[in-house]
Amino acid sequence: MTETALPQPSPEQAVLFARVRRMMLMAGLTTAVAIAAVLIAIGYRLFRAEGSAASSDVTAVLPKGARIVSTGVAQDQLVVTLDIGGMTEIYTFDARTKKPTGSLKFVNEP
Secondary structure, X not given: OOOOOOOOXXXXXXXXXXXXXXXXXXXXXXXXXXXHHHHHHHHHHHHOOOOOOOOOOOOOOOOOOEEEEXXXXXXXXXXXXXXXXXXXXXEEEEOOOOOEEEEEEEOOOO
């Protein structure tokens, strides 16, 4: 078999080939940086997901004679309104950890 002889490129063609190689290198590096950024963002979201932990069961003990009037959620807080012998109390809990964060008591003036 005979091999095809490739002629040497002219100086203008050599400059054009070098420019095309440089542009392809820049495009390849840009693509690699973009793919790395996407993978880093996905990894960050997977490892920083705070709310995806397994839920835990918590039992809260109410004062004697207490009755739950209402419950609600405000931002990251769970709000429970209790009626305790004619007195109204509001308890707040952290929605993620389910730990008490505060209470507010209402009483009637004598």
